[in-house]
Amino acid sequence: MSARVTVEEVERVAELAHLELAAEEKPGMVRDLNAILDYVAELNELDTAGVVPLAQVTELEGAGGLGALRTDELRPSLDRSEVMKQAPETDGAFFKVPKVIER
Amino acid sequence: MKTAETFVEKPKTLAELRAGIESGATKAADMAATYYDRIAAVNPQLNVYLSLSKERAMEQAARVDAMAAKGDPLPALAGVPVGIKDVLTMRGVPATAGSKILEGYEPPYDCTAVARLEQAGAVLLGKINCDEFAMGSSNENSAYGPVRNPVDPERVPGGSSGGSAAAVAANMAVATLGTDTGGSIRQPASFCGVVGVLPTWGRVSRYGLIAFASSLDRIGPFAGNVRDAATLLGVIAGQDEMDATSSPQPVPDYAAESDKGTEGLRIGVPAEYFAEGLDPEVRAQIEKGIDALRAAGCTIKPISLPHTKYAIPTYYLVATAEASANLARFDGVRYGHRSKTAETLSAMYRSSRDEGFGAEVKRRILLGTYALSAGYYDAYYGKAQQVRRLLAEEFLRAFAEVDAIVTPTSPMPAFKLGEKTGDPLSMYLADIYTVTASLAGICGVSVPCGATAAGLPVGMQVLSSHLQEGMAFRVARAVEAAGL
Numbered sequence: 001m002s003a004r005v006t007v008e009e010v011e012r013v014a015e016l017a018h019l020e021l022a023a024e025e026k027p028g029m030v031r032d033l034n035a036i037l038d039y040v041a042e043l044n045e046l047d048t049a050g051v052v053p054l055a056q057v058t059e060l061e062g063a064g065g066l067g068a069l070r071t072d073e074l075r076p077s078l079d080r081s082e083v084m085k086q087a088p089e090t091d092g093a094f095f096k097v098p099k100v101i102e103r
Numbered sequence: 104m105k106t107a108e109t110f111v112e113k114p115k116t117l118a119e120l121r122a123g124i125e126s127g128a129t130k131a132a133d134m135a136a137t138y139y140d141r142i143a144a145v146n147p148q149l150n151v152y153l154s155l156s157k158e159r160a161m162e163q164a165a166r167v168d169a170m171a172a173k174g175d176p177l178p179a180l181a182g183v184p185v186g187i188k189d190v191l192t193m194r195g196v197p198a199t200a201g202s203k204i205l206e207g208y209e210p211p212y213d214c215t216a217v218a219r220l221e222q223a224g225a226v227l228l229g230k231i232n233c234d235e236f237a238m239g240s241s242n243e244n245s246a247y248g249p250v251r252n253p254v255d256p257e258r259v260p261g262g263s264s265g266g267s268a269a270a271v272a273a274n275m276a277v278a279t280l281g282t283d284t285g286g287s288i289r290q291p292a293s294f295c296g297v298v299g300v301l302p303t304w305g306r307v308s309r310y311g312l313i314a315f316a317s318s319l320d321r322i323g324p325f326a327g328n329v330r331d332a333a334t335l336l337g338v339i340a341g342q343d344e345m346d347a348t349s350s351p352q353p354v355p356d357y358a359a360e361s362d363k364g365t366e367g368l369r370i371g372v373p374a375e376y377f378a379e380g381l382d383p384e385v386r387a388q389i390e391k392g393i394d395a396l397r398a399a400g401c402t403i404k405p406i407s408l409p410h411t412k413y414a415i416p417t418y419y420l421v422a423t424a425e426a427s428a429n430l431a432r433f434d435g436v437r438y439g440h441r442s443k444t445a446e447t448l449s450a451m452y453r454s455s456r457d458e459g460f461g462a463e464v465k466r467r468i469l470l471g472t473y474a475l476s477a478g479y480y481d482a483y484y485g486k487a488q489q490v491r492r493l494l495a496e497e498f499l500r501a502f503a504e505v506d507a508i509v510t511p512t513s514p515m516p517a518f519k520l521g522e523k524t525g526d527p528l529s530m531y532l533a534d535i536y537t538v539t540a541s542l543a544g545i546c547g548v549s550v551p552c553g554a555t556a557a558g559l560p561v562g563m564q565v566l567s568s569h570l571q572e573g574m575a576f577r578v579a580r581a582v583e584a585a586g587l
Contacts, residue, residue: 005473007282009473010469011475013469013472013473014469015474016472016476017427017431017463017468018431018434018449018452018453018456019456019457019460019468019469020453020454020456020457021457021465022457025462025465028462028543028562029465029469031556032466032527032528033271033469033470033473034468035527035528036419036470036527036531037470037473039140039415039416040416040419040420040483040530041416042412042413042416043363043413043416043487043490044486045419046410046413046490046493048489048490049494050258051489051490051493052489052492053485053489053492054486054488054489054491054492054495055318055488055492056318056348057305057543057544057569058304058305058348058544059316060495060496060499060544060569062499063495063499063544063569064164066303066304066305066350066352066544066570067534067570069347069348070344070347072347076326078211078212079211082211083211083437084207085209085211085212085438086209086211086437086438087438088435088436088439088440088441089441090141090437095379095434095436095437097448097451098445098446098447098448098450098451099446099448100447100448
């Protein structure tokens with residue numbers, strides 16, 4: 001799985017992540033990502049065939065009964081005006097953003 | 104720069120503080136004022152606090168003093184001055200997470216752990232510097248400048264909760280809250296010579312924690328001694344209706360648990376944590392700590408945790424994947440920084456994030472997005488989740504044979520500012536002994552275990568199984584009592 005990341009790939013991933021990278025940032029990111037990906041390639045040494053992925057420790061058998069999620073139910077949340085006070089731009093009821101359709 | 108010695112100052116213990124307030128010998132308001140004076144005196148050199156919540160603190164101190172004057176029974180943390188890592192929200196107090204993207208943000212709610220401290224009588228002094236979005240092992244990634252280690256200001260305090268550890272070491276708070284995703288409480292506790300606690304994942308509600316990697320993130324206390332840290336954890340732990348993942352299991356009296364002694368306990372010492380790369384002085388101190396446990400009636404048992412070497416790569420895939428998802432919310436729409444230059448929505452997202460995020464945060468978002476992207480998901484993120492299970496199950500097997508596991512907290516004492524900033528991978532390796540417990544969800548304590556010849560603190564990590572914090576406190580107390 002040790003892939004060599006190119007500048008084009010870093011640009012593609014940056015776009016997916018809504019990140020803008022300055023031209024001078026790109027070579028450093030390419031170098032760092034490749035170094036990290038080379039390092040994580042160590043995981044290939046391990047045979048994990050048949051191992052069930054673990055996303056949350058609550059899924060572990062024998063973890064002392066951590067689990068049991070509460071029911072997901074509708075309940076009052078934060079006051080709208082309090083939330084809007086922190087918005088960079090708002091009309092009081094909605095968040096205002098620049099135009100969405102680009103031409 | 105002052106000499107190193109002037110910054111280290113042992114805080115009062117909870118017992119001393121409480122006795123003073125109960126008897127009327129000390130007023131909570133005077134205590135808070137003394138701490139604000141101390142902060143004013145040393146913060147310019149150490150850069151620990153980012154903002155102070157003086158009005159709120161003095162109101163709380165007045166409430167505590169009124170209770171004491173009436174002779175009412177005082178709650179567990181009555182009048183205790185506490186500092187809060189700036190990734191935890193306090194209503195109306197700036198929360199930056201060490202990032203420019205949240206400059207000026209004042210959350211409309213309190214983090215549950217913070218609210219519980221205040222309900223127990225604690226006086227909240229203010230918000231403490233940290234690595235940006237808790238990403239870092241040295242506290243050099245804060246947009247507000249690095250925190251300096253009170254033991255030696257030319258050195259880092261550890262990260263990402265370096266400010267919270269430094270605050271206790273320099274007596275700028277009696278106790279503090281930090282967060283630990285891959286070692287961010289334990290490693291700075293070790294570097295600064297204080298006690299730091301990693302609770303079991305789910306033990307403390309994460310409501311009001313600005314998330315980094317949700318399946319790993321935990322909130323925990325720092326204090327000057329093990330018993331105080333245990334008391335603080337008892338206050339903040341327990342199920343919370345605001346966090347569906349908080350554990351429903353009852354919370355034991357941790358301070359009482361820590362008093363139980365260690366006669367007959369079985370302590371595992373994993374060979375993998377004493378291999379190449381461990382500083383010889385750190386090793387010598389940890390061996391003294393192990394001898395102290397033997398003298399305190401413990402049986403020392405060599406064990407093996409062979410998957411340890413895979414922990415760092417696994418951690419950096421899991422953590423960055425989750426970070427890339429969690430940090431998507433910082434887009435300039437609802438709060439925080441919005442770029443003033445962009446003319447369209449998508450350009451605004453990109454520019455706001457570009458202007459707001461620092462280099463390490465961008466690096467981790469890119470790595471996480473890459474690991475989750477089409478074509479790479481199974482090879483990276485999926486593989487890491489499988490190895491995560493192997494690591495966690497390995498710990499569970501070990502805890503069938505031993506009550507606790509002890510290791511060095513960090514392979515080296517505090518390093519110098521700038522020493523590792525040019526090489527992210529070498530910085531990531533600073534977490535080599537802490538990330539396994541993070542991935543497995545188990546709990547642990549870093550307890551001071553003497554110092555190097557140069558006077559740099561060494562920390563011992565005491566790990567125990569899920570929800571067995573009381574056991575970790577018992578063992579840590581024995582190490583503390585040895586006075587190494």
